[in-house]
Amino acid sequence: MIQPVVEAKQVNKVYGGKGNVYTALDQIDLTVQEGEFVGIMGPSGSGKSTLLNMLATIDQPTSGDIVIAGTSILKMNEEQLSIFRRDRLGFIFQDFNLLDTLTVRENILLPLALAKMNIHELERRVDEIADKFGIRQILDKYPTHISGGQKQRTAASRAIVSKPSLILADEPTGALDSKSATDLLESLRDLNEQDKSTILMVTHDAFAASYCKRVLFIKDGRMFTELVKGHANRKEFFNKVLDVLSVLGGGISDVI
Amino acid sequence: MTLFDIAKKNVRGNLRSYLIYFVSMIFSVIVYYTFVSLQYSEEIQGSLQSSEVMRSVFMGASIVLILFVSVFILYSNSFFTKKRKKEVGLYSLLGIRKKTIGRMLFYENLIMGTAGLAAGVALGTLLSKLFTMIFLKLLDSAIEVSFGIAWEAIVNTTLVFAVIILFTSFRAYRLIYRFKLIELFQADKEGEQAPKASLAAAVIAVILLSGSYWLAFQPMVTSQQMGRNFLLFIGGMIVGTYLLFRFAIGRLLRASQANKSRYYKGMKIVDTSQLLFRITGNTRTLTMIALLSAVTLSAAGVGYSMYYSNQQNADEAAPFSYSFISTGGSLDQQAERIITEDAKHPVMAQMDIPVIVIKGDVSALSYVPSGFPADELPLKLISARAYNKASGALNRKENVGLSGNQAAAIRSRYSGDLTLSDYKGHSISLITPQEKRTVTFVSLLEENVLRWSYPDVSIVVSDSVFNEIARHISPVIYKVYKVEDQQTTKEVTNQLTKMAAEDVQMSSYYTVYREGLENAGLNIFILGFLGLVFLAATGSIIYFKQLTEAHADKARYDILRKIGVSRKEVRASVAKQTFFVFALPLAVGIGHSSMILKALTSINLIVGSVAVPIITSMAVYVVIYLAYYMLTVHSVNKIVNN
Structure with a gap:
């Protein structure tokens, strides 16, 4: 039976207080099953990043519950959350978030080093992943000396090296040219299809969203609608996404 | 507007x-x-x-x-x-x-x-x-x-x-x-890139530093030697320190990366790489702090040891409370009356020490006071009996027994490195108008009973030799007094000084003590003040530098927190890296200052017991420095861990 990896129930997030209340998220329910590749779309300020931050355990909801891989993350303390992030979650960010003091190799193995993994297993995994993303020849370079696409592939390698239950991607193609973006998205799709990795991706970009199996749309902090790719090909799915976006409005059409 | x-x-x-x-x-x-x-x-x-x-x-x-x-x-x-x-x-x-x-x-x-x-x-x-x-x-x-x-x-x-x-x-x-x-x-x-750690430069750093440390242990007797050695010593130290921080430390950090199974464990990978990245940009700061610390520690050490050993110095320079050469007339009695009538400072002991002032050929000795010919050095002869009596009057245990042509040297001040073997068996000749009388040293006495004057070569001879020479050269009589509470005899000292003529060599413990105290007090104050200033400055420089870096590091720590490093681990990492930046220059500074103090001791700028004051001033320095460290860790942590 397929396990839900993420279960968010009735999640609310309210900022401010006393007459100046701003509701960022309103009664959001979300379930991601194991092996899914889910996209979250919405205009700026719709609350999609807030949602991702909560799933990433770096922000807490005002009310509701979030269960990841069978564990409620709201009951954990800071220390447990850190370990949870390290072992269960992988992150890919728009601005890469690589440490410029570490080489590409060291950036990738950082989560494993933090988990104090055995050196042989650690090196084997780095080699394996470097091959998968085609970055073997730049392993000993520093992030300042490689291209944006290489940086993002490094970040993706780091995100999956610890074999997390869930990979969270926040606008991963935002800072990439279209060729690099396509390469990265194809890598993510391969990861999802071949390794059965569960991926949750927040994006602005309909093209990026078209690689997902399912896309959720958020507007003004509420779940707006949901699209499932099913047996459609990517091109068809891309058009469907565009259709929803034109209904959704809110300044997103100018991005496309 | x-x-x-x-x-x-x-x-x-x-x-x-x-x-x-x-x-x-x-x-x-x-x-x-x-x-x-x-x-x-x-x-x-x-x-x-x-x-x-x-x-x-x-x-x-x-x-x-x-x-x-x-x-x-x-x-x-x-x-x-x-x-x-x-x-x-x-x-x-x-x-x-x-x-x-x-x-x-x-x-x-x-x-x-x-x-x-x-x-x-x-x-x-x-x-x-x-x-x-x-x-x-x-x-x-x-x-x-x-x-x-x-x-x-x-x-x-x-x-x-x-x-x-x-x-x-x-x-x-x-x-x-x-x-x-x-x-x-x-x-x-x-200035933020991993350094090129040249092995040659790292080796040169080590050679320069060990070379200048070695120099500190070399004897410096002539002023020419002194000038040359100090120049090399300080030069080697400055250049060596710079190269050490610029290349050798980077080299060491690189070497510590080589052991992968240790390097790839926990936050070590982050700590080491951040330090390595920063070392180039920090070279000048670290060098400056190490050298400032060395100077501060030396200054404080010198100042405090002078102050600390002032009493000891005064005891050496003026063993008795008052001493003057007898003129045989009314002056003696007048002085004696002034001294004995001082109710606040009762006389504990008084005596006459006969001293023969003579010239001698001391070519056989290794120590000859500079500025005097070795074959005609002015000497002061004291008889064994007089020495023992004076020693007793001063409550000292040191005694001497001599017979025939035996003699005992009294250690000259500032010749702390000479030992008995420099004297034992060596002979000198005492030049009287009639003959050259040869005496041979059998022992070395640590403490003089006469007040200090240059050249400070006093020799104890057997009573028979003393009496024999006294027949040709009549001895001068040193009248000496020991009184209670001799550090406060200001009035009597003033009276005696006013009354005494130049040639009676009127001296009092108070004068020596007070002069020393004024100098030492001034020194400790100025050196201590400058020391505090330098300390505050070094502390502030690291503090501000670390704070500036913390702002730049904030983004890195945010990333780390996102990929699962807990606040506790971040704090530990901050503490570790800050410790490295603080401890390294401090350790180098302490090492350097020990060598500087060693070199100053060998040229007699520091005399007496120096261990206590030097260790005390170092301890104070380390404690204040530690406070800066804790403040820095706290502030940096607040910036990066929020």
């Missing part, structure tokens, strides 16, 4: 980020003002009899301070400027004219400087009273310190700082002209 208003608003609005520069500005003013106001204070001038000497010493120290303060302010100013380059670039990008930006920065700097000056003088006025009290306490002086404002000091301080402030303001004005717009935007990225 005028330009001046914008500048004013800038300062007020950004006071937090300006604070670093502002605080170091105030600090510099306080330090300088306090010192200068001491110089002008009546209490201090009056309480020292040798105020001419004091004024020149103070003058010298204030020149050192001016240099130091200017360097310190320029340093923090360029720090401050570096942080603001982007802001300045933005103004330019937004289309404000260069001239306008320049003038704005000029005003800003002027406002801050003036405010810093005013605050510094105000605080300095309070602190200078405190320092004056400490100073007088050190001199055993019970003078009340009045609370006053020294106008001369304010004028002096204002003049000095006006020059510095105008200079930095002008530099600020020039900032926008000195750099291209693009350079202003890239200020953050300067």
Whole structure:
């Protein structure tokens, strides 16, 4: 039976207080099953990043519950959350978030080093992943000396090296040219299809969203609608996404 | 809104980020003002009899301070400027004219400087009273310190700082002209790359440092040797320290990366790589701090050991409370009456020591006081009986038994490294008008019973030899007295000095003690003051530097937190890296200062028991330094871990 990896129930997030209340998220329910590749779309300020931050355990909801891989993350303390992030979650960010003091190799193995993994297993995994993303020849370079696409592939390698239950991607193609973006998205799709990795991706970009199996749309902090790719090909799915976006409005059409 | 208003608003609005520069500005003013106001204070001038000497010493120290303060302010100013380059670039990008930006920065700097000056003088006025009290306490002086404002000091301080402030303001004005717009935007990225750790340079660093350490252990007898060795010693130390931090430390860190199974474990990978990245940019800071620490520790060590060993010095230089050469007439009786009538200082012992002043050929000895021919050195002969009696009168245990041509050397001051084997078996000849009488050394006595005078070569001979020579050269009689509480015999000493003629060599323990105390008190005060200033400066330099880096590191720690590093681990990582940056220059500084003190001991600048004062001053230094460390960890942690 397929396990839900993420279960968010009735999640609310309210900022401010006393007459100046701003509701960022309103009664959001979300379930991601194991092996899914889910996209979250919405205009700026719709609350999609807030949602991702909560799933990433770096922000807490005002009310509701979030269960990841069978564990409620709201009951954990800071220390447990850190370990949870390290072992269960992988992150890919728009601005890469690589440490410029570490080489590409060291950036990738950082989560494993933090988990104090055995050196042989650690090196084997780095080699394996470097091959998968085609970055073997730049392993000993520093992030300042490689291209944006290489940086993002490094970040993706780091995100999956610890074999997390869930990979969270926040606008991963935002800072990439279209060729690099396509390469990265194809890598993510391969990861999802071949390794059965569960991926949750927040994006602005309909093209990026078209690689997902399912896309959720958020507007003004509420779940707006949901699209499932099913047996459609990517091109068809891309058009469907565009259709929803034109209904959704809110300044997103100018991005496309 | 005028330009001046914008500048004013800038300062007020950004006071937090300006604070670093502002605080170091105030600090510099306080330090300088306090010192200068001491110089002008009546209490201090009056309480020292040798105020001419004091004024020149103070003058010298204030020149050192001016240099130091200017360097310190320029340093923090360029720090401050570096942080603001982007802001300045933005103004330019937004289309404000260069001239306008320049003038704005000029005003800003002027406002801050003036405010810093005013605050510094105000605080300095309070602190200078405190320092004056400490100073007088050190001199055993019970003078009340009045609370006053020294106008001369304010004028002096204002003049000095006006020059510095105008200079930095002008530099600020020039900032926008000195750099291209693009350079202003890239200020953050300067000097941040993994160093090329040249092995050759690392080896040279080690060779230079061990070479100069080795030099500290070499004997330095002639002034030529001294000059050459000190030049090499200090030069090797400075260059070696720089190379050490520039190359050798990077090399070591690189080597520690080689052990992958240890390096790839926990936060070690982050700590090591961050340190490695920073080491190039930090080379100058670390070198400066190591050298400043070395200088401070040496200065404090020297100052405190002088003060600490003053009594011991006085005991050596003037074993008896009073001593003068008998003239056989009324002077003797007059002096004796003055001494014995002093009820506050009852006489504990008194005696006559007959001394034969003679010339001798001491070519066979390894130590000959410089400036005198070895074959005609002036000597003082004492008989064994007189020596033993005097030794007894001073409550000492040291005794000597001599017969026939046996003799005992009394250790000359400042010849601490000579041992019995330098004397035992060696012979010297004593030149009387009739003959050359040869005596042979059998022992070395540690303590003299006569007051110190140069050349300080006293020899104890057997009673028979003494009497024999006394037939040809009549002995002079030293009349010596030991009294209670000899450190406070000011009145009697003054009377005796007034009464005595030049040739009776009137000397008193009080004079020697007091002179030593004044010198040592002045030294410990000036050296201690400079030491505190340097310590505060080194601490502040690391503190500010670490804080600046913390702002740059914040993003890195945010990333780490996102990929699962707990706050606790971040804190530990901060503590570890900060420790490295603090401990490294401190360890080098302590090592260097030990060698400097060793070298100063071998040229007799430091005498007596030095272990206690030196260890004490090092301990104090380390404790204050530790406080800076904890403050830094706390502040950095607050920045990166929020």
